[in-house]
Amino acid sequence: MAAFSSMHCSPSYSFSYSSINGCKKQSFILSASPRFSVPDKAKVFFQSPGNSHQNGVLMQDGAVTTKVSPVGKEANIEKLERDLMSVTSSKEWDEKAGFDINENESTVSITVVGASGDLAKKKIFPALFALYYEGCLPKHFTIYGYARSKMTDAELRNMVSKTLTCRIDKRENCGEKMDEFLKRCFYHSGQYDSEENFAQLNKKLKEHEGGRLSNRLFYLSIPPNIFINAVKCASTSASSGNGWTRVIVEKPFGRDSESSAALTKALKQYLSEDQIFRIDHYLGKELVENLSVLRFSNLIFEPLWSRQYIRNVQLIFSEDFGTEGRGGYFDHYGIIRDIMQNHLLQILALFAMETPVSLDAEDIRNEKVKVLRSMRPLRLEDVVIGQYKSHSKGGVTYPAYTDDNTVPKDSLTPTFAAAALFIDNARWDGVPFLMKAGKALHNKRAEIRVQFRHVPGNLYNRKFGTDLDQTTNELVIRVQPDEAIYLKINNKVPGLGMRLDRSNLNLHYAARYSKEIPDAYERLLLDAIEGERRLFIRSDELDAAWSLFTPVLAELEEKKIIPEYYPYGSRGPVGAHYLAARYNVRWGDLGVEQSV
Numbered sequence: 001m002a003a004f005s006s007m008h009c010s011p012s013y014s015f016s017y018s019s020i021n022g023c024k025k026q027s028f029i030l031s032a033s034p035r036f037s038v039p040d041k042a043k044v045f046f047q048s049p050g051n052s053h054q055n056g057v058l059m060q061d062g063a064v065t066t067k068v069s070p071v072g073k074e075a076n077i078e079k080l081e082r083d084l085m086s087v088t089s090s091k092e093w094d095e096k097a098g099f100d101i102n103e104n105e106s107t108v109s110i111t112v113v114g115a116s117g118d119l120a121k122k123k124i125f126p127a128l129f130a131l132y133y134e135g136c137l138p139k140h141f142t143i144y145g146y147a148r149s150k151m152t153d154a155e156l157r158n159m160v161s162k163t164l165t166c167r168i169d170k171r172e173n174c175g176e177k178m179d180e181f182l183k184r185c186f187y188h189s190g191q192y193d194s195e196e197n198f199a200q201l202n203k204k205l206k207e208h209e210g211g212r213l214s215n216r217l218f219y220l221s222i223p224p225n226i227f228i229n230a231v232k233c234a235s236t237s238a239s240s241g242n243g244w245t246r247v248i249v250e251k252p253f254g255r256d257s258e259s260s261a262a263l264t265k266a267l268k269q270y271l272s273e274d275q276i277f278r279i280d281h282y283l284g285k286e287l288v289e290n291l292s293v294l295r296f297s298n299l300i301f302e303p304l305w306s307r308q309y310i311r312n313v314q315l316i317f318s319e320d321f322g323t324e325g326r327g328g329y330f331d332h333y334g335i336i337r338d339i340m341q342n343h344l345l346q347i348l349a350l351f352a353m354e355t356p357v358s359l360d361a362e363d364i365r366n367e368k369v370k371v372l373r374s375m376r377p378l379r380l381e382d383v384v385i386g387q388y389k390s391h392s393k394g395g396v397t398y399p400a401y402t403d404d405n406t407v408p409k410d411s412l413t414p415t416f417a418a419a420a421l422f423i424d425n426a427r428w429d430g431v432p433f434l435m436k437a438g439k440a441l442h443n444k445r446a447e448i449r450v451q452f453r454h455v456p457g458n459l460y461n462r463k464f465g466t467d468l469d470q471t472t473n474e475l476v477i478r479v480q481p482d483e484a485i486y487l488k489i490n491n492k493v494p495g496l497g498m499r500l501d502r503s504n505l506n507l508h509y510a511a512r513y514s515k516e517i518p519d520a521y522e523r524l525l526l527d528a529i530e531g532e533r534r535l536f537i538r539s540d541e542l543d544a545a546w547s548l549f550t551p552v553l554a555e556l557e558e559k560k561i562i563p564e565y566y567p568y569g570s571r572g573p574v575g576a577h578y579l580a581a582r583y584n585v586r587w588g589d590l591g592v593e594q595s596v
């Protein structure tokens with residue numbers, strides 16, 4: 001069934017449509033810029049799968065700024081909305097919206113650079129297959145794997161096929177779909193710094209594109225030291241001649257302000273900012289994407305979202321495995337650069353930003369960057385670092401970080417860090433934002449915990465004894481695993497007496513939604529194909545993120561601060577508790593969680 005939703009609120013105006021196959025890009029958004037009144041003059045955006053020529057912007061006074069639906073030109077928004085409300089298929093929608101869809105005209109070629117690597121196998125090819133299965137890729141597309149390893153097309157397909165899976169709720173024709181998908185995957189072996197090799201790739205891409213308008217997406221799934229060479233060669237020898245060329249760049253984007261700026265400068269020799277898609281896959285996670293929805297579309301949350309009601313915010317990341325296999329990369333970066341400077345800081349910015357003017361990428365990124373720029377410089381005394389050591393349990397010995405052959409025996413690289421951060425603006429003045437990230441801990445989890453202040457003059461305090469912490473509300477957004485949003489509240493235990501306990505108001509995704517949650521890479525790949533930048537990092541955001549962490553990272557390294565050693569599989573260094581206690585905070589993930 002088609003699902004429709006509409007939202008009207010002044011001054012912005014929007015209406016969205018989700019198609020029957022649930023592919024989010026078969027959707028459109030009508031929105032009015034607040035500069036104009038609705039409906040006389042409105043800005044209208046249309047989006048449909050993989051066809052950039054279907055995106056349009058229309059001023060209803062007739063000033064059409066890009067290709068636009070013919071219906072949009074003459075219809076007022078209300079009529080268009082009425083027409084589209086009755087639509088039951090995406091085809092019918094396209095017809096009614098007036099799109100002259102000629103899918104035969106354009107094609108998208110996706111090149112996974114570094115196709116023989118871990119990320120490509122584990123995430124990128126499976127995500128592309130999931131998009132294909134969901135009908136979210138354009139009719140004409142080709143996928144090329146590119147790397148130095150020698151491989152035939154058949155060998156690439158064989159490698160890729162091992163990691164493809166179908167969604168639990170979509171098993172029908174799975175094998176068939178996989179075969180169809182694999183037939184559209186090819187391989188080209190080449191060096192990352194060879195224009196000639198990329199020119200050969202270009203020739204092959206052209207053959208597949210068959211004279212259509214060609215759009216090209218390059219996914220740089222390679223170590224950062226070869227980003228620039230690959231970008232140079234791809235842009236000089238394999239850019240599209242008549243469509244767009246975009247490049248997804250994987251992290252790390254440098255290792256401090258200076259190297260990040262140098263990387264951006266070098267990339268911009270070959271690409272414009274709007275061709276660069278800096279990926280932070282945490283932004284593609286379902287519950288991170290939902291953060292703004294939760295806050296801005298529920299009256300009960302937004303008024304509480306400030307220092308007035310929120311005592312502290314905690315951003316927690318833990319993994320129950322070490323750096324096994326990635327020690328060489330990790331030792332050069334450490335947990336602060338690997339997780340905090342990007343994933344956790346991005347979540348913080350989304351969490352703390354002011355209401356954006358609209359859902360447009362630039363409006364959201366403008367707000368995020370303001371948060372990042374308002375952050376108080378991070379001091380060394382507000383950071384705790386740790387490194388895991390070997391531990392034996394149940395007859396099994398788990399390795400120390402430095403047992404990895406690719407890690408120097410005397411490495412001081414942190415595999416755990418906790419930090420207390422502050423946003424020096426009116427909304428968040430004095431509220432500690434605590435971050436904690438670690439590898440080889442006792443569980444795998446990513447969550448946001450929002451601890452609220454005490455109820456003033458709480459009548460029921462005495463029912464809880466002296467531990468006032470037990471009486472405050474806590475909102476938990478569990479990003480993974482087992483996605484959930486729950487709110488800890490005080491509740492009367494049923495019965496004749498007056499006994500209170502803490503219970504959870506609980507939105508457990510697995511119980512509420514039968515649909516499997518898409519992987520973050522699916523959302524982000526689709527966005528890059530669509531040219532949607534909202535979930536990608538703009539260069540000024542990146543600069544601000546590095547400005548926050550660079551001084552403290554330099555100090556840690558210059559002073560050779562020794563990390564606190566913690567046993568593999570433990571809860572991490574005790575220093576994290578002292579840090580929290582300094583700001584009167586107790587980590588929310590310590591207590592025994594009521595199951596949700």
Ligand SMILES: NC(=O)C1=CN([C@@H]2O[C@H](COP(=O)(O)OP(=O)(O)OC[C@H]3O[C@@H](n4cnc5c(N)ncnc54)[C@H](OP(=O)(O)O)[C@@H]3O)[C@@H](O)[C@H]2O)C=CC1
Nearest residue numbers: 114116117118119120147148149221222223224250251252
């Ligand atoms: N793996 C993960 O879970 C994550 C990875 N990333 C980032 O994604 C990118 C790719 O990661 P991942 O797949 O793990 O990386 P890999 O180390 O597996 O490298 C990918 C490919 O690059 C080529 N390569 C590796 N080292 C070199 C080198 N020194 N010089 C030239 N080519 C080299 C190899 O292909 P060939 O030899 O065939 O050319 C390899 O298969 C990296 O930037 C990483 O930081 C980000 C988040 C998570």
Ligand SMILES: O=C1O[C@H](COP(=O)(O)O)[C@@H](O)[C@H](O)[C@H]1O
Nearest residue numbers: 251281319338339343446480520
């Ligand atoms: O970017 C990274 O993320 C992964 C964790 O990602 P997740 O989606 O599995 O939570 C982390 O293991 C890796 O070290 C880091 O580079």
